[in-house]
């Protein structure tokens with residue numbers, strides 16, 4: 554027996570689980586299929602060589618925030634950066650959540666929203682998306698009014714469903730919420746609309762973004778949010794001093810020079826997404842859901858057929874293709890999620906899918 558146990562409220566917690574098997578085709582973590590442009594890596598390494606390593610990094614990440622603000626049409630004071638958007642979410646929750654505070658989370662959504670709420674001792678109010686994974690604005694408004702949360706979490710496009718929220722959803726949240734409305738836009742670049750333009754000093758709207766997906770920088774851990782300056786000021790008090798390494802700050806600055814390349818990649822991935830969507834729709838046994846992200850969630854067999862979806866997932870692994878298994882996940886039972894990869898990887902996935910489904914007579 555260990556002499557000390559974690560906090561009582563953390564006992565039931567399980568960590569973040571996403572199996573990482575040794576396969577040739579990885580379409581499980583919504584990463585970019587490509588490394589960042591080689592010229593970016595050169596720029597970045599040159600910048601790192603110039604860093605005085607004996608000194609602490611710029612605590613306010615001023616140049617990075619200025620550059621990001623400029624690229625987004627927002628003042629520097631509205632930008633907060635951290636080690637991945639997960640650290641942004643954690644800092645938001647440490648600052649505005651915690652014991653005695655409530656967060657509204659609309660499931661199924663990104664697992665880290667509820668996970669970080671639990672770690673920070675924030676009470677969770679759960680509500681459910683509709684059967685088609687959209688959010689009904691009237692239902693949202695009444696949930697907010699009856700629960701009075703301190704934080705409302707939206708995720709658009711939503712992970713894992715890919716659903717893009719209608720503008721009315723954000724309207725409803727902003728009109729009815731007393732507290733912060735946080736929109737996680739980790740996949741915003743793949744979708745036609747963004748809430749960034751709606752951030753201002755007079756509403757408590759925060760939009761969270763990441764370099765992990767579009768910017769091909771998952772390994773570097775850099776995320777940020779666009780928020781009213783009065784929110785950013787509070788976040789800066791809570792986050793640990795010098796949390797953002799100089800190398801990370803340099804990477805974020807260097808990357809912004811390559812926006813045109815990234816935009817081209819986004820267009821390519823969106824067109825691959827449409828091709829994957831068509832491929833998936835061609836199988837009788839599968840029902841792909843509309844997606845505004847770089848991944849597609851699809852049902853296998855009859856709704857909630859956990860058996861059929863886990864069997865298909867395991868079959869794909871045998872063919873060397875790893876996707877994300879949501880078979881047993883509340884709200885997405887019987888579903889699998891595939892990341893849009895390179896053309897070759899997507900073809901490998903569709904081919905494996907075809908041979909498995911034909912063999913089982915499910916196609």
Ligand SMILES: *Cc1c(COP(=O)(O)O)cnc(C)c1O
Pocket residue numbers: 583636637638639640663708712737739762763764765766771774775776
């Ligand atoms: C991938 C993802 C993130 C990114 O997290 P990082 O810490 O920036 O890598 C954030 N939110 C959602 C919904 C995601 O799917």
